[in-house]
Amino acid sequence: MPDDPSRLTSTELLELIRPLVAEVMMVPLDDVSADSALVADLGGESIDVLDLVFRIEEKLGIVIPHRRWETYVRERFEGQDLARVITTTTMVEFAQSTMAEQAGG
C-alpha cells in the first residue's frame, strides 16, 4: 500500500492497477494495456468492474464513497456503450478523480 496514493503519477497508478485488472478479469497481465476495455476486450462483466473498484480501494488504502463509481460512470459515460469505453485507464482516472475530490481539489 503506497504511503500517499494521491502523489502517484498516472503511470505508477497504472502499474498498480494493471495486476488488479488481470486478477479480476482472469487474464494474463500481458493482455492488460492502458486501453484495454474491461468488458469488450478482457471479457469482464459489470460485477467484475465493481469488484475492481473494491480492490483499488483496498490496494490504495482509500475509501471510495458509496455511489461514487455509479455517479462517475453516469456523468462520464451517459449514453455510451460501457462495454467498450471503460478501460484500464478509466480505472486509473477514477482513482485519481476520487482522491482529488477527497483532498478537496
Place this chain on the structure above:
Amino acid sequence: MTLCRVVPPGLVLAVHQEPAGPWGRQRRVVDQRASRTALDTALHCYGNHSAPAFSLSHTEGIGAALIGPETLAFGVDLVRMSRVSEREAKAITAEAEWASMGGQVPPALVWGLKESAAKATGDPARFFGTVLRIVPGARGHWEVIGESECPGRRFSTRWMRLGEYLLVWVWAAEDSPGDPARLPPYRRPQP
C-alpha cells in the same frame, strides 16, 4: 444444455450452455457464442413475427436471450448466485432501499433485478444502481421503479433458478409511462 420457454408476460426466453471450460483468453468468445446460440434458439421458438426485440446476457459460458415485441421495454440478466456478495449488492442500493428489503432479497437477486432493469431502460450507463429502486409489488413479486431522471418507469419482475445460476427478467408494467420511441440500442437482431 439448451432450453426455451414462454415466460411472463408472453416473452420467449432461451438459455444455452457451452461445454465446460477452462477457456482462458477465449472466455468472451465463448460467452458471445453462448448468447448467440440462445438468441437463435429464442428466435426459432418465437416463430415468424416481425422484427422482435431482444435482450441478452451471458456469464461463464452460459447465454440467455429474451425476445419480445418492440413496443415493450424488457431486459434479462444471468448471474451465478455465489458471485454476488452483500457488498456488491449494497454498493448498488440506497441505504433506505436496502433496509426496506429487510433481508428478503438475496444479493444475487438484487443484482439481477437492477441489471435487467437497467438494460430495459435502454441506457444502462445512465439508469443503474440507486437510480432504480427495488420495491414490493403485487402478489409477492418485487418491482423495480425508476427514480429521479427515470420517472414513472415501473418494471414487473420474475426470476428462475438454473442450478447455481439465477436468471432474472423485467418488463415495463402496463401503467408505466415512458418513451416508447426509445428502444435499447442492442435490441435489434444482429444479421
